[in-house]
Amino acid sequence: MSKKRIGILTSGGDCPGLNAVIRGAVKTSGQLGYDCVGFLKGYEGLYDPVQYKTLTPKNTTGILNQGGTILGSTNKGRFAATVGVSDRVELDPELLAGVKTTIDQLGIEGLICVGGDGSLAVAQQFHEYGIPVVGVPKTIDNDLSATAFTFGFDSAIDCATNALDRLHTTAASHERIMVLEVMGRHAGWIALHAGIAGGGDVILIPEISWTYEDVCHKILDRESQGKRFTLVVVAEGAQLPEGGLVAEDQQGAQARLGGIGHLVAAEIERRLHRETRTSVLGHLQRGGAPTTFDRVLATQYGAHAVRLVLEGRFGEMVCYHPPEIKSVPIIEAVNKLRQVEPHGSAVQAARALGVSFGDQGASESPFAIKIETTEASTADDVELDADFVLDLAEAATEEALS
Numbered sequence: 001m002s003k004k005r006i007g008i009l010t011s012g013g014d015c016p017g018l019n020a021v022i023r024g025a026v027k028t029s030g031q032l033g034y035d036c037v038g039f040l041k042g043y044e045g046l047y048d049p050v051q052y053k054t055l056t057p058k059n060t061t062g063i064l065n066q067g068g069t070i071l072g073s074t075n076k077g078r079f080a081a082t083v084g085v086s087d088r089v090e091l092d093p094e095l096l097a098g099v100k101t102t103i104d105q106l107g108i109e110g111l112i113c114v115g116g117d118g119s120l121a122v123a124q125q126f127h128e129y130g131i132p133v134v135g136v137p138k139t140i141d142n143d144l145s146a147t148a149f150t151f152g153f154d155s156a157i158d159c160a161t162n163a164l165d166r167l168h169t170t171a172a173s174h175e176r177i178m179v180l181e182v183m184g185r186h187a188g189w190i191a192l193h194a195g196i197a198g199g200g201d202v203i204l205i206p207e208i209s210w211t212y213e214d215v216c217h218k219i220l221d222r223e224s225q226g227k228r229f230t231l232v233v234v235a236e237g238a239q240l241p242e243g244g245l246v247a248e249d250q251q252g253a254q255a256r257l258g259g260i261g262h263l264v265a266a267e268i269e270r271r272l273h274r275e276t277r278t279s280v281l282g283h284l285q286r287g288g289a290p291t292t293f294d295r296v297l298a299t300q301y302g303a304h305a306v307r308l309v310l311e312g313r314f315g316e317m318v319c320y321h322p323p324e325i326k327s328v329p330i331i332e333a334v335n336k337l338r339q340v341e342p343h344g345s346a347v348q349a350a351r352a353l354g355v356s357f358g359d360q361g362a363s364e365s366p367f368a369i370k371i372e373t374t375e376a377s378t379a380d381d382v383e384l385d386a387d388f389v390l391d392l393a394e395a396a397t398e399e400a401l402s
Contacts, residue, residue, distance in 0.1 A: 005035045006309055007103070008055070008112040010069040011042035011079075011119035015140045015152030016290035017298035018069035019060075021114050024302025026055045032310065037106060041072045042115075043079035043122055047098035052106075064295060067288045079122050088121060096129045103131055110309030112302075114138050116150070117334050120317065124330045127315035134308040135317030135330045136301045140285055143187035145338045146328040147319035151298040156183065156285040157193045163281055164198025164231060175228035177219060177268055177276040181261030183285050184235045188340045190285070191235035195355065196346065200233040202356045204264070207340045208347075210358025211241045212267050218356035219272060232268075234261050258282070300325050 006029050010018045022038065029036040036055040039045035045052055053071075063070055078095055103111060110132045113123040116139035126133045137144045140156035160182045171178040180200075184190040188205025195203035202218055204210050219230045236257040237245060246263060247255040261278045269276040290298065297320060304318045304325045316327040340347065347357070348366040 003033065003035045005037055005106060005108050006110055006112065006306060007037045007039060007052075007106070007108040008071070008305075009039040009042055009045065009114065010071050010073045010138070011113065011115040011122070012073060012075045012138065013116065013140075013286060014068050014073050015138060015286050016067045016155035016288060017151035017294040018071075018073070018114060018138065019063040019066045020290060020295050020298035021136055021138070021151070021302040021305075022055065022070065023060045023063050024299040025112055025306050026060045026302075027057050028303040028306040030057045032306070034109075034306075037108065038071045042074045042077075042119070043099075043113075044074060044077050045071075046102050047095060050102050064299070065289045067286075067290065075118065080118065091122065091125050096125070096131070099126065100129065100131050108132075110134060110314065112136060112305045112309065114301075116141070117144060117337070120144070120330055121334045123317075124315070124334060127330060132309070132314045133330075134305050134314060134327075135333065136305050137317060137319060137333060140190065141184050141187050142189040143185065143337045143339065144333050145336050146317070146333045148322055149297065149320050151290070151294045151301060152286075153189065154293040154297075155288070155291045156190050157197065158291050159285045159288065160190055160194035160233075160281060161197040163279065163284075164194060164200060164233070167231060167279060168199060171229040171231060174275070177230045177232065177265070177272075177274050179232045179234060179261045179265040179268070179276065179278045181234045181236055181258070181278065181280045183257075183281070184237055185257060186237045186337055186339070188235045188238070191233045191238075192340055192346055192350070195233040196350050196353075198233070199231065200355065201230045202232040202358060203350065204232070204234045204238045204358050205340055206235055206237045206239060208342050208357045208359055209239065209241075212264075212271065214356065214360060215264070215358045216268060216271050218358075219268070219274070232264065234264055236260060 008025050026036045037052050038055045040051040113133050114136040120135045123133045123135050137147050137150045138152055139150045140152040142150050142153040144150050163180060167178045182190045186206050188207050191203055191205050202215055222230055238260055246260040247257045249255050261280055265276040265278040301318050308316055308327055315330055317330045317333050319326055319328050352365050352367050
């Protein structure tokens with residue numbers, strides 16, 4: 001009798017930590033006496049032609065710290081399930097039937113689908129069709145609901161922070177304004193966290209409306225304090241002041257965001273006549289080895305995804321609720337994008353440090369204590385209070401001398 005099998009695939013954009021998930025799932029499966037099958041090129045490997053490889057603890061040795069994915073991935077093709085932010089595209093029933101046949105013929109007891117919102121939207125349709133799937137949240141954007149962190153996010157922040165550290169020294173040396181454009185799509189998590197960690201002076205994100213006037217005001221305010229350089233961090237999905245995104249439409253897929261950094265830099269230079277430079281990190285944020293945090297998180301995700309399969313909890317996604325790894329229905333993760341809370345603690349902390357978000361509230365600390373006055377308070381009231389205090393002091397002195 002053949003051993004029981006668990007399948008795994010990686011779909012969507014690549015990011016650091018994918019191989020750590022694969023390794024975690026394979027080693028956990030092996031400990032439990034299960035074979036593990038890895039499907040190639042994301043969902044495309046599930047059907048016509050079916051492409052897979054057997055994964056063992058031996059042939060996955062040494063991949064923990066490798067970027068990318070040994071199984072390959074794609075965010076295009078026949079299984080693209082979202083267009084735009086939340087518009088669902090129904091998969092062809094023939095595709096679903098073909099996938100179900102593949103799973104049945106290979107004796108797969110459960111399929112682990114590793115991906116972001118689009119990829120997990122496909123997994124949700126698999127679940128609704130009766131295919132046994134569990135999800136693992138992956139995206140550098142950290143925009144999946146129902147989990148505190150997705151793996152890949154910490155590695156992307158590390159890359160962006162390192163870039164800001166390097167830009168800081170050259171900006172200070174030449175007294176320049178440096179604009180760094182980072183990824184994140186419609187969420188500002190990367191820009192916010194990297195901006196705080198890398199000492200950014202202005203952070204522009206999709207969740208907070210901003211204006212060029214306020215950005216320039218922050219730059220001039222720094223100059224008045226003798227600070228002749230400024231670091232501006234821009235999320236690729238930040239809305240322009242006049243509305244709209246800087247993006248390139250793609251047929252049958254989500255728009256490709258990017259280019260806002262150059263627009264921001266050009267406008268700052270036009271308005272202030274200051275030397276301004278732009279750096280766009282792009283796919284550098286997706287490549288390279290995962291950070292320690294992402295290695296640990298991804299490994300836990302892989303192990304607990306196997307647990308969900310064994311427990312028959314299909315249609316669920318592993319999630320991180322610090323300090324525990326738990327699970328939620330996949331539909332809860334893909335139903336709504338998780339964005340930065342404009343009044344959340346991280347934004348408040350940044351504002352308290354003097355960071356501008358390109359809005360008027362940047363000049364005020366959120367921690368300032370406001371003393372309220374009433375209309376009844378008058379100069380006479382103040383004088384009366386002062387006289388009353390003086391009388392008390394005189395009475396206390398007389399009592400002490402007596």
